Amino acid sequence: MQNFSFCSPTFFEFGKGAEGRTAELIKKYGGSKVLLHYGGGSIKKSGLYDRVVANLKENGLPFVELGGVQPNPIDTLVYEGIELCRKEKVDFVLAVGGGSAIDSAKAIAAGTIYDGDFWDYYSGKYIEEALPVGTILTIAAAGSEGSSNSVITQVETKLKRGASGEVIRPVFSILNPELTQTLPPYHTAAGSVDIMVHIMERYFSNTENVEVTDRLCEGLLLTLIHQTPKVIENPNDYDARANIMWAGMLAHNNVCGVGRDQDWASHGIEHELSAFYGAIHGAGLAVISPAWMKFVSAKNPNKFKQFAERVWGVDSINTAITRYEVFLKSIGMPSSITEFGAKEEDIPMLAKHTGIGDGTMGGYVPLTVSDIEEIYRLAL
């Protein structure tokens, strides 16, 4: 096991009606003027928007609002949010939505009190200062509710890049599984895949003797494999939603990723599908992650043997990957990049756009640009 530091200080209020504590928690964490940041119409249709606004008003907490966050949130809205926060002297950013709203809120929170261009943070600069961020989560997927990361797409270049900093971990996150019940099955399934791949990007590692985190990863994967079909069959299965929601946070606050090398290649390769074809991130991962597995397991079978045995209960690595593909299909996920509109002739451009140049991506098996092309081909 490698040396590590770990701190996950977010306060989680989990369960039915948890959003009733919103204003109380904002005040507890020092907020006196709030940016209410959200996506499209879903929180208005569900009534959540009205409940949150009423809660802020009843508790005398002034706020301004900025909606319109899209899946794969974009830099142009972040700039708008930064300007608004500066003008209105906002001191707390509340994201209501999924990973996109939260990632956008984190970027605004950091950018508002930064002298330079916030994109610096998405070009490698570590975030040392930000307004506090709170969240009301409506999609179990990205894990951004408990993580120190954010991913934003630059509209002009289609670059989808991540930033990180302990200060952008939400100070609180409200997790009410009921709020995820209105989500369409496709998005629910894509969310589960996103969670599973967050776990697998940590699991597939060459670091040896890390049984404790291996076992946590395997336990979370088994939970997703068992609980996701239940919510696809019955969207109102509260307990299944609750299990998935807590697993989604644990998959990405890094409690199961400490002390080991991680390999984020599937995310890197998927990002291009979101950037160029607007693929829902989890759906893109459902196509890329099995292709990645086929490619790397042939070169480095080590961890895949354990994965096959402990997660899928089979001896054969190929059988395990097939089981994973059958599972993905059973929950309605796509199986080819062509389903997003990608064509075979796009592949060299996509691989090149990952930006790795003559370098490599990932660590379990370091991938060159031509390896990445091969993975896209396996995903055709």
Added chain:
Amino acid sequence: MQNFSFCSPTFFEFGKGAEGRTAELIKKYGGSKVLLHYGGGSIKKSGLYDRVVANLKENGLPFVELGGVQPNPIDTLVYEGIELCRKEKVDFVLAVGGGSAIDSAKAIAAGTIYDGDFWDYYSGKYIEEALPVGTILTIAAAGSEGSSNSVITQVETKLKRGASGEVIRPVFSILNPELTQTLPPYHTAAGSVDIMVHIMERYFSNTENVEVTDRLCEGLLLTLIHQTPKVIENPNDYDARANIMWAGMLAHNNVCGVGRDQDWASHGIEHELSAFYGAIHGAGLAVISPAWMKFVSAKNPNKFKQFAERVWGVDSINTAITRYEVFLKSIGMPSSITEFGAKEEDIPMLAKHTGIGDGTMGGYVPLTVSDIEEIYRLAL
């Protein structure tokens, strides 16, 4: 799954040489005058005491010290610590040792700034205010390094009682697995049992549909079952010690206990063995927990079927409990309360001393005083 709140803000510095950050972390968390609190001679023999003192001095951090914490820490030393902290205007308590030193430090930290008798907190009052506590852990066992709890024994009455409060969660904990390598095998094994029972007191629950926390519990138990024999065989197996140490924190910061009823009966029943015969807590649990299992599984087999299948890979509950007993014996743990000096005729007194009167203890199967007597008899 039940509604819950969860916040585990402790900063963990994990790995070789981590204690080199002690003074830096104390300063980061606002300490300017430190109580250095520890047990007997082991940290002096190992050289840890000298390294910590040198680190504080090099960084210009004044401190006073109070050693002498015993296993099953006692109220009289806590009173001494409170007086010392008040007199010396200490604003940070650093525990160096295992759960006993940490629990004693937490009691001192809370008592120093409390107007009344600190024992109020150990009689049911919730702790709302305390000096910050940091730890350098030398035994993987109690989980106090990441928990909001503390257990102290009142010398005069032999009452061993717990207190809790979010403010006594350590602000930082330094976890260097090397520091546990000098521990005798008996204490190492007892530590692992303590960790396992922390997990099981959360696992055996009547709350349904909690797969995510069930799986985390099972993963941690499997880790302990595999890694403990390695350190008994080779005390210098760093990686095995590291896996156990991180599991020990996760077993008790409540990440695997949220959203469900818990049942702390084995702890309650064991406490009397520590109080009356000075049993090492984990060794006492090694005797009590299988006896508890035999008694309650006959009345409520539900969760034990899953435990048998997923943790021990067997269908029969009795076989699973036998496997657990064989495991405990293999790592050198006792199997009868007589090994601590208890006699059959002591049993009614022990059961009565739990203080439950006409009430019950635990929730998986609520236990009366006569049930508890029966469990002590099963542990003869």
